[in-house]
Amino acid sequence: MGSNLLTALALMLVIEGLLPFLAPAAWRETFQRIIQMADGQIRFIGLSSMLLGLVLLTLFH
Numbered sequence: 001m002g003s004n005l006l007t008a009l010a011l012m013l014v015i016e017g018l019l020p021f022l023a024p025a026a027w028r029e030t031f032q033r034i035i036q037m038a039d040g041q042i043r044f045i046g047l048s049s050m051l052l053g054l055v056l057l058t059l060f061h
Contacts, residue, residue: 020027
């Protein structure tokens with residue numbers, strides 16, 4: 001269990017690092033747009049992301 005969790009965390013960090021590495025200007029612009037969003041919009045994006053992740057885990061695990 002612990003090994004799988006660390007593998008998942010490592011993969012998440014690799015994926016999260018792709019955009020700032022490959023397109024730093026687009027990454028910066030994305031964060032500027034996020035700063036202008038309301039809290040509810042950001043929460044909805046977070047909830048949607050978590051639900052999509054759970055669906056993918058269910059389908060492929």
